[in-house]
Amino acid sequence: MKQQGLFEQSTVDGESLPLPDADVTYYANWLSQEMADELMQKLKGGINWQQESITLYGKRHRVPRLQAWHGDSECLYQYSGLTLEPKPWDTPLTFLKNRCESLIGSRFNSVLLNWYRNGQDSMGLHADDEPELGRQPVIASVTLGAERAFIFKHRTLSQRHTITLHHGSLLIMAGSTQQHYLHGINKTVKPVGDRINLTFRYIHPQD
Numbered sequence: 001m002k003q004q005g006l007f008e009q010s011t012v013d014g015e016s017l018p019l020p021d022a023d024v025t026y027y028a029n030w031l032s033q034e035m036a037d038e039l040m041q042k043l044k045g046g047i048n049w050q051q052e053s054i055t056l057y058g059k060r061h062r063v064p065r066l067q068a069w070h071g072d073s074e075c076l077y078q079y080s081g082l083t084l085e086p087k088p089w090d091t092p093l094t095f096l097k098n099r100c101e102s103l104i105g106s107r108f109n110s111v112l113l114n115w116y117r118n119g120q121d122s123m124g125l126h127a128d129d130e131p132e133l134g135r136q137p138v139i140a141s142v143t144l145g146a147e148r149a150f151i152f153k154h155r156t157l158s159q160r161h162t163i164t165l166h167h168g169s170l171l172i173m174a175g176s177t178q179q180h181y182l183h184g185i186n187k188t189v190k191p192v193g194d195r196i197n198l199t200f201r202y203i204h205p206q207d
């Protein structure tokens with residue numbers, strides 16, 4: 001991956017989303033088309049993708065997408081009765097982590113990867129509000145591949161906002177976003193291709 005990419009970011013403009021009680025910034029063209037295409041190919045072939053099963057109300061379900069968890073060795077990821085051990089950082093992931101860190105000045109020590117293979121793959125509404133993420137987590141979400149609608153739903157107001165995340169885009173969720181909003185990706189009957197999303201996170205060590 002071309003390292004010069006790290007230092008080209010002064011020209012990248014972010015757009016603040018009009019969401020009350022949230023702090024969300026969208027960089028539509030964060031990566032060049034060429035970089036985004038190359039990363040998509042590398043991640044499809046170079047990551048050990050898994051389809052996990054979770055237990056919900058006593059029933060086993062296969063998660064409707066492929067996933068992987070990478071990060072510093074102490075960063076365990078736990079949700080719905082599942083514990084994922086981190087795989088180490090590799091070149092494309094380190095490249096993206098450094099690029100996120102240099103743009104927004106926050107540190108990340110882990111990344112969750114999700115591969116939505118078609119319109120039937122999805123992610124239910126949720127907040128990234130696990131205690132180990134801290135009170136006001138900064139989450140950097142990189143999208144590659146097909147465009148899907150990303151939904152924000154306020155927890156108590158009727159506020160709903162949908163944004164189509166572009167190939168090579170970056171979405172930063174910060175401040176009280178997780179406290180006030182759920183987010184997710186619905187299934188769609190439209191014919192859509194592969195989409196890979198990476199959410200960079202900072203996991204605080206647990207006592």
Ligand SMILES: O=C(O)CCC(=O)C(=O)O
Pocket residue numbers: 112114123128141150183184185197199
């Ligand atoms: O695929 C996306 O854009 C959302 C991913 C997400 O919300 C998550 O990994 O927590």
Ligand SMILES: [Fe+2]
Pocket residue numbers: 126127128183199
């Ligand atoms: Fe999320």
